[in-house]
Amino acid sequence: MTDTTYHAASTELPHFDDDPFGPELLEDPHPFHARLRDSGPVAYLERYGVFALGRYEQVRAALSDWQSFISGAGVGLANFRTETPWRPPSLLLEADPPHHDAPRAVLTSVLSSRALRGLRDQWFADPESLVDDLVKRGGELDAVSELAEVFPLRVFPDAVGLAKDGRENLLPYGSHAFNAFGPRNALVQDGEATIGAVAEWIGEQCARDRLAPGGFGEQIWRAADRGDITAEQAPLIVRSLLTAGVDTTVNGISAVLSALARNPEQYELMRRRPELIRVAFDEAVRFESPVQTFFRVAEQDVSLGGTVIPAGSKVLMFLGSANRDPRRWVQPDRFDLQRDPSGHVGFGMGIHQCAGQHIARLEAEALLTALVRRVRRIELTGTPRRKHNNTLRSWGYLPLRLTEA
Structure with missing residues (x-):
């Protein structure tokens, strides 16, 4: 497609000058998401020169079509074909078949249903004492720092095989990694001041001799011994596990606690019907979308929603908008444990969907x-x-009171 055709096509699209990475929209993205969805299936964000998808149908289609909308050129604003990434690209999130296949297969095997069943008893016992201590203390707490962060930072690093010391580095590392998918704004610049030492610690933990026997990390290295992956790939896969395995779970747990506190009738329903506990988390992921956005790159000219997206274009998918699209969900702005939230794109979709979603x-x-x-x-x-x-x-910060049963 020529530049002339591209400009003509782009001017026919709805154009937005909004900054989805600015403080106002990060604080409350929902009005912008509604305008984006109502404008049509595809729009254009002038500030960043990218195409934007806000409706469920197009977001799901782009996530699922890895041949047309590739991840190997970066799933953030930066295009790895023309820009150097701040760290080696993820072998899972920022790679396409065939390079993506072996690392994904190894991680899927390591995080199998059988492996998670082996952790179930231990993971269910741990929060019993945590919640009991909070209730005995009076029940008033910051649910982020005292609950949503504490529990995953105890059980998940144990499962990976990390030592106890230094685990506080996991959250700032993950936060910076997700910030870096956006533009180099103040959020990224603030993280750059300290990320060097944090990234060095993360890299050290991915080495074979730093991981405890029997953990997920050691199992990844065993896959290298078998020849399923290379020895160079093993630490990068462990790093991907550490990057995505804490922050998203912390935010997902914070989201469900916030939603239950604001909707006490839903919490009461969950208490009466404990089988809705699993529904509650997925409904919170749909409702709140802890992962709000991801980018793809059009590998060739792609027709989507009546628009031809030119080859090489960055495409910004608004997962949070898709998960509240009234074309897909009835009363999407309502947190409702009696709906079926399956099909939400909060964990992605297709071959790149979150490998650790079952852990979360x-x-x-x-x-x-x-x-x-x-x-x-x-x-x-x-x-x-x-x-x-x-x-x-x-x-x-999420101030809550837990009233004893």
């Missing part, structure tokens, strides 16, 4: 199970504060 679900199920057994009511005691991130929708 298991952690959330364990924590919510402990809560419904010990806590009669969850309620807000103050004004929550957002923590802005270019990719993640996060709570920085």
